[in-house]
Amino acid sequence: MAQQKDKDDFRSQVEDRLEHLFREDSPEATDGRAGLVEHPLKGLKAVMLSVDWEITDSTMDSLLNEIKNVEFIYSEDKIILTFLQLLGSTGRYVKANKGRAHPEATRLINSVYESLERVALTEGMSRPEKEKMLLKEVSKFKKLKERVMLRKAEKQQPVVSEVTPPPARAPESKEIRREEIPVWKEAHEEPRPEGRFSEMSPHEAFAYALEEIKDVIRAEFRALRAEIKLWRESK
Numbered sequence: 001m002a003q004q005k006d007k008d009d010f011r012s013q014v015e016d017r018l019e020h021l022f023r024e025d026s027p028e029a030t031d032g033r034a035g036l037v038e039h040p041l042k043g044l045k046a047v048m049l050s051v052d053w054e055i056t057d058s059t060m061d062s063l064l065n066e067i068k069n070v071e072f073i074y075s076e077d078k079i080i081l082t083f084l085q086l087l088g089s090t091g092r093y094v095k096a097n098k099g100r101a102h103p104e105a106t107r108l109i110n111s112v113y114e115s116l117e118r119v120a121l122t123e124g125m126s127r128p129e130k131e132k133m134l135l136k137e138v139s140k141f142k143k144l145k146e147r148v149m150l151r152k153a154e155k156q157q158p159v160v161s162e163v164t165p166p167p168a169r170a171p172e173s174k175e176i177r178r179e180e181i182p183v184w185k186e187a188h189e190e191p192r193p194e195g196r197f198s199e200m201s202p203h204e205a206f207a208y209a210l211e212e213i214k215d216v217i218r219a220e221f222r223a224l225r226a227e228i229k230l231w232r233e234s235k
Helices: 002-024 042-053 057-073 078-100 103-121 127-156 193-199 202-234
Strands: none
Touching: 042 057, 042 103, 057 078, 078 103, 078 127, 078 202, 103 127, 127 202
16 A cells, blocks of 8 residues: 555656646747647656656656657657657666666766757757757767776776786897887877768768667667577577
8 A cells, every 4th residue: 555655646746747847838938849738749758757756667668668659650750760769779778777877878868858859849940950959969879888888898807916027137239220110100090970070061960870870779689689599599
């Protein structure tokens, strides 16, 4: 009974917050956005409030399921679909890692949703403006991915105990030939994503970012299929 009461209290608090937010998003608001009362994002916003309140398997499952529902509605809108793919990919990472997830991941989920809501609800927003907002979130997503990979690599590094090196031998004096002198070669640095975007038109940058997101999602599904195969073979 106490557990059911807690669930009812939690649901009531979420509904109260939703009602307050819907009043802020009403046509009388001055931010130029349409209301969420009958909008396809209404369910997704409710789930986002639950995720903001507490991250559990249940709330993350609800988030991923609601993303699929909204993807079906916006199946012809590539910009909104890419926002949803970013949201889903980050959500799956948080669900899989929970407390071990990088702290920036939950901030990215909120940031992507806020940008998605602005793009979907702001009347008269031009396509270049939408693409600019999307590219900003794509850049954040890539930075988070780099930080996650770096942290993973740091954890996997073996601990090496300090060893006192033997005293160095005095170098033998000899004439150094020219060909023995090492030459410093500048390492070729790959251009950063931001640099590539700045050299492209907004449309080209959007297309490039979209392909990169698709590659990330394909890699996730390949890894998932491999895990399922290993699980089946182990049974």
